[in-house]
Amino acid sequence: MTSPQPKIRIDNVHKAFGKKKVLDGVSLTVSKGESLVIIGGSGTGKSVLLKCILGLMQPDRGAIQVDGEELTTLSTRERERVMHKFGMLFQGAALFDSLPVWQNVAFGLLQLGRMSRAQAKELAVEKLRSVGLKADVADLFPSELSGGMQKRVGLARAIAEKPEIIFFDEPTTGLDPIMADVINELIIDCAKDLGATTLSITHDMASARKIADRVAMLWEGRIIWEGPAADVFNSGNPYVDQFVHGRAHGPITDNAGR
Numbered sequence: 001m002t003s004p005q006p007k008i009r010i011d012n013v014h015k016a017f018g019k020k021k022v023l024d025g026v027s028l029t030v031s032k033g034e035s036l037v038i039i040g041g042s043g044t045g046k047s048v049l050l051k052c053i054l055g056l057m058q059p060d061r062g063a064i065q066v067d068g069e070e071l072t073t074l075s076t077r078e079r080e081r082v083m084h085k086f087g088m089l090f091q092g093a094a095l096f097d098s099l100p101v102w103q104n105v106a107f108g109l110l111q112l113g114r115m116s117r118a119q120a121k122e123l124a125v126e127k128l129r130s131v132g133l134k135a136d137v138a139d140l141f142p143s144e145l146s147g148g149m150q151k152r153v154g155l156a157r158a159i160a161e162k163p164e165i166i167f168f169d170e171p172t173t174g175l176d177p178i179m180a181d182v183i184n185e186l187i188i189d190c191a192k193d194l195g196a197t198t199l200s201i202t203h204d205m206a207s208a209r210k211i212a213d214r215v216a217m218l219w220e221g222r223i224i225w226e227g228p229a230a231d232v233f234n235s236g237n238p239y240v241d242q243f244v245h246g247r248a249h250g251p252i253t254d255n256a257g258r
């Protein structure tokens with residue numbers, strides 16, 4: 001029996017900047033409907049990997065496939081078609097300061113030009129409601145919102161076009177632990193409602209444990225461990241162990257700067 005095709009397949013991806021190898025053969029798969037969280041310390045290449053998947057950076061070699069379609073060789077136009085499968089919540093929410101909240105949420109929908117502004121606003125208000133924000137937030141500007149509210153708006157934008165895959169870049173950075181937990185729960189609920197596949201990068205272990213079905217750890221350009229979220233605190237891998245317990249001493253710091 002053949003196993004079902006993964007939603008995302010990353011195979012032996014390499015990326016270097018000059019002599020600095022950042023990704024040195026990363027391989028991963030994410031199944032349809034699964035939530036994979038990639039953990040790793042600062043500068044280990046999590047953002048570079050995400051940028052390669054999103055097409056914002058070209059890997060030096062390796063394959064990146066979505067639904068079996070190779071992305072690294074697509075033309076700009078073909079890539080745009082695939083991008084409609086994606087939703088993205090950026091670190092710091094990355095909202096447009098000059099646009100009111102509803103236009104931020106409906107940005108992609110307005111770009112497509114498939115609906116009137118009134119319809120787009122109605123949809124934006126509905127999405128805002130689904131992330132726990134009232135309709136009157138729609139006409140405010142991002143600078144008038146707290147960090148937690150901005151994250152909610154970013155999440156509403158990420159789900160507005162009903163993406164099949166949602167990427168989360170450090171979704172809880174800058175939030176207090178309670179607001180972080182609220183955002184984690186919203187992420188789980190939104191992904192479940194859409195039946196979406198999610199890929200997140202974080203170094204917040206509370207968030208990883210909460211939102212992940214599976215966790216993978218990136219270190220020295222490779223995935224050094226992956227397994228069910230429930231196993232991450234008992235991985236038996238000394239590198240993972242040091243990272244998830246936040247210990248100052250262990251193989252990661254002993255080998256730093258080799």
Ligand SMILES: Nc1ncnc2c1ncn2[C@@H]1O[C@H](COP(=O)(O)OP(=O)(O)OP(=O)(O)O)[C@@H](O)[C@H]1O
Nearest residue numbers: 017020022040041042043044045046047048049203
């Ligand atoms: N455009 C670039 N040019 C040169 N070096 C880069 C570029 N982008 C990233 N790097 C380098 O690649 C390495 C990995 O960076 P990356 O931002 O992916 O780390 P990260 O794991 O996401 O870290 P953090 O958790 O702090 O966000 C860093 O050493 C960084 O300086």
